[in-house]
Amino acid sequence: MQNLRVLTGITTSGTPHLGNYVGAIRPSVRASRPAGVQSFYFLADYHALVKVGDPVRVQRSTLEIAATWLACGLDPQHVTFYRQSDIAEIPELTWLLSCVTGKGLLNRAHAYKAALDKNNAAGDDPDQGVSVGLFMYPVLMAADILLFNAQQVPVGRDQVQHIEMARDIAVSFNHLYGEHFLLPAAAVEAHVATLPGLDGRKMSKSYDNTIPLFAPREQLRKLILSIVTDSRAPGEPKDTEGSAPFQIYQAFASAPESAALAQAYADGISWGEVKQALFERIERELAPLREVYDELMQEPAHIERVLRDGAEKARASATPFCARLRQAVGLRALERAAPAAPGGKAARLARPAFKQYRQSDGLFYFKLLDAQGRLLLQSAGFATPQAAAAAIAHLQGRGSAALAEMPALQPQPGQSQALASALQELSKAGGHKRFA
Ligand code: TRP
Numbered sequence: 001m002q003n004l005r006v007l008t009g010i011t012t013s014g015t016p017h018l019g020n021y022v023g024a025i026r027p028s029v030r031a032s033r034p035a036g037v038q039s040f041y042f043l044a045d046y047h048a049l050v051k052v053g054d055p056v057r058v059q060r061s062t063l064e065i066a067a068t069w070l071a072c073g074l075d076p077q078h079v080t081f082y083r084q085s086d087i088a089e090i091p092e093l094t095w096l097l098s099c100v101t102g103k104g105l106l107n108r109a110h111a112y113k114a115a116l117d118k119n120n121a122a123g124d125d126p127d128q129g130v131s132v133g134l135f136m137y138p139v140l141m142a143a144d145i146l147l148f149n150a151q152q153v154p155v156g157r158d159q160v161q162h163i164e165m166a167r168d169i170a171v172s173f174n175h176l177y178g179e180h181f182l183l184p185a186a187a188v189e190a191h192v193a194t195l196p197g198l199d200g201r202k203m204s205k206s207y208d209n210t211i212p213l214f215a216p217r218e219q220l221r222k223l224i225l226s227i228v229t230d231s232r233a234p235g236e237p238k239d240t241e242g243s244a245p246f247q248i249y250q251a252f253a254s255a256p257e258s259a260a261l262a263q264a265y266a267d268g269i270s271w272g273e274v275k276q277a278l279f280e281r282i283e284r285e286l287a288p289l290r291e292v293y294d295e296l297m298q299e300p301a302h303i304e305r306v307l308r309d310g311a312e313k314a315r316a317s318a319t320p321f322c323a324r325l326r327q328a329v330g331l332r333a334l335e336r337a338a339p340a341a342p343g344g345k346a347a348r349l350a351r352p353a354f355k356q357y358r359q360s361d362g363l364f365y366f367k368l369l370d371a372q373g374r375l376l377l378q379s380a381g382f383a384t385p386q387a388a389a390a391a392i393a394h395l396q397g398r399g400s401a402a403l404a405e406m407p408a409l410q411p412q413p414g415q416s417q418a419l420a421s422a423l424q425e426l427s428k429a430g431g432h433k434r435f436a
Contacts (some may be wrong), residue, residue, distance in 0.1 A: 004037050004362075006316045009044035009141070010069075012062040018282075019195040019203035021072070025213075025419035028154060029073045039079040040148050040314065041069065043307070046084050046091070046140060049132040051117070066303045067212060082310035084144065089315070089322040093143040094136070096329055100172040101139055110137050110161055117141075144164035146173075146181045148202075151360035154187045172288045176375060177328040179357045193251045196244040214293045217283065224279045225272075234270035241408050243405035244381035249278050250400050252285055275308040352422035354392050356385065368395075368422060376419045379383055380408040397424045399432065 008028065016025065032039040043065055048058050062083065074081060106112065112135055118129045127358045139162075145153055145166045153163050163186035170181035172229045194202050197209030204210065227244050238264050240246040250258045252404055261269075261277060296303060326332070366388050367396025371375055380390040391409070395402045400420045403409060411419050 005040065005148060005150045006031070006037055006154065007040035007145055007148055007184075008154045009042050009047065009144055010065055011044045011047045011051070012047040012065050012311065013056060014061055014205050015064055015259075016213045017203060017205070018213055018248070019197070019210065021213045023156070023196050024335055025069060027073050027192060029069070031081045031154065032074060035157045040150060041074065041079055041081050041276070042127065042144070042310075043083045043315075045128055048139065050137055052325075056242075063297070063300055063303060066307060067296040070296055070303070071214075071289045073289075076246045076306050076310055080310055080313050081305045081306065082314045086307065086311035087147070087318055088315055089318045090140070092322060093325065094140050095149050096321070096325060097139050097142055097146070097169050097173060098136065099329075100176055100262050101142075101169050105165060105168060106138060107134055109135075110158075110167065111137060119232055138162050138165040139169065141171045145184050146170055147321065148314070149182045149321075150184050151182055151362075152187045152191065153184050156192075157188055158379050159186060162185045174357075179355055180275075180328060182358065185360045193247070195251055196247050198223065198227050198244075200242075200244045206320075211287070212292045216289070218292075220283065220286075221279050224275050227275065227278075229271045229274075232271075233436050235268040237268050238265040238271075240265050245274050245278050249274075249281060252281050257281070312421060352425055354420075354426070356388055356392070368419070368426075370418055370422055374415075374418075375412055376415050376422055377412065378410045380410070382408075394424060395426050399427050415435060 010024070014128070018347060028041065031037070033043070043062050045058060045062055048061065052058050052061075066081075066083075069081070070076070090188075112130070115130050115134060116126045117352065119126050119130075141162050145163070146169070149353050153166075155163060163184055167183045168183075170183055174181055180370045197203035197207055198211065199207065199209045202208060211220065215223060225243075227248075229245065232238050232239075243265070246258075246261065246265065249261055253261070293316060332338070352370050354366050354368050355365065358364050359381065361381060363383065364385045364387070365381055367375055368377040378386065381392065382391065391406060394406070394408075398405075400423055403411060405417075
C-alpha cells in the first residue's frame with residue numbers, strides 16, 4: 001500500500017510568530033516524522049503575491065519561513081520541502097483547473113466574499129481593490145494539492161472551505177477527463193491551541209499583537225512583559241481563566257508545570273513573576289532553535305539549495321503527472337493523434353462504464369456512469385480493490401438482479417431504467433473501465 005500523502009502550504013507573507021509555532025509549525029514538524037507518511041511542505045509564495053505587493057517582503061518572508069521550519073526540525077531528507085514558484089506545473093495546472101471550475105463556486109469563497117461585503121458596507125464599488133488573484137486563490141490552492149494527489153491537508157479552520165473547493169474542482173475534472181485526482185480531505189487538528197497575543201485577543205498579524213518566534217532574547221523578554229493582565233496586586237489571588245500569560249505558558253509547559261503555576265496564581269504570585277516564569281519557560285524551548293535559526297539566516301545560499309533540491313524531488317512526480325493531465329485534456333502532440341475509430345478510445349467512452357477509484361479514506365469505490373458520463377450507481381467503500389472488482393463482476397454477471405443482493409450499492413434516484421439498460425449492455429460487452 002502506498003504511503004499516506006500529506007501536504008500543506010505556508011504563505012510567505014510575514015514573519016513567523018509564537019502563535020504560528022504552537023498552532024502549525026511544532027505540530028506539523030512532529031507529524032512529519034512517522035514512517036508511512038509522505039509529507040509535502042511548501043512555501044506558498046504565489047499565494048503571498050495576492051496579499052503582498054512588496055517584493056522585498058516576499059523574499060524576506062520566504063527566507064525567514066524556510067529558516068524557521070528547518071530550525072524547528074523539519075528534515076528535508078524525509079519531507080519534500082519546496083517553494084511553490086519553483087514548480088512551473090502548479091500555475092500550469094491552475095489553468096487546466098480554472099477551465100473546469102464554475103465562477104459561481106469561486107463567488108462563494110469566504111475571503112472573496114468578505115472583500116465584497118466590506119466594499120458594500122463602505123458604499124464602494126463591490127470590486128474595489130479585488131484582484132483576480134484573490135478570486136482565483138482557491139484554484140491555485142487546488143492545483144497545489146491535486147498536483148501531488150495529496151490525501152490529507154492539515155490546515156486551520158479558516159482554510160477548510162478551500163479544501164472542499166479543491167475536492168469539488170477535482171470531481172469536475174475527473175468527471176470530464178477520467179479519474180486522475182484523488183479527493184483530498186482537510187485535517188483540522190481538533191485541540192490545537194490558539195494563543196492569545198499581547199492584547200489578549202487571538203495572536204494574529206492582522207491585530208498587530210504578535211510575538212515574533214525568533215525575536216532576540218531581550219526583545220522576547222520585553223514583549224512578554226508587555227502582555228496585558230488585570231490590575232490585581234502582588235499577594236492577591238489571580239484567575240488563570242482568560243489570563244493571557246497563563247494560556248501561553250500552558251502551550252509550552254508540561255501538565256505538572258502548568259498545575260504549579262496555577263497554584264502560584266491562587267497563592268497571589270505577582271504579574272511580574274508570572275511573566276518572568278513565562279519568559280524562562282519559552283526561552284528554554286526556543287533558545288536552542290533560535291541559535292540554529294540565526295545561523296541559517298546567515299546562509300541564504302544554503303537554504304536556496306535545500307529548496308531547489310526539494311523542488312527537484314517534487315517535480316519528479318509532478319512533471320510526468322502534469323504531462324498526463326495535458327494528454328487527458330487534449331493538449332497533445334499532433335503526430336500522435338489517433339483518429340476516433342470504432343473500437344478506439346472515443347468509441348469505448350460512448351458506452352456506460354464502471355470506474356474504480358480510491359478515496360482519501362483509503363477505501364476502494366466504484367461507480368457506474370452512462371455513456372454521457374452521468375452517474376447511475378455509486379458503491380460504498382470496499383477494503384480492497386479485489387473486493388470492489390468482485391462486486392463489479394457480480395453486477396456484470398447478474399445484471400439488475402444483483403442490486404437487491406448488494407446493499408452497499410446506491411442506485412441514483414430516478415435512474416432505475418437507465419441503470420438496468422446500462423447493466424444489460426455491460427453484461428453483453430464486459431466493458432469494464434479501470435483507473436489507477
Ligand atoms: N492558503 C493557505 C493559508 O493561507 C496556504 C496554502 C496555499 C495552502 N496552498 C496550500 C495550504 C495548499 C494547504 C494546501 O494558510
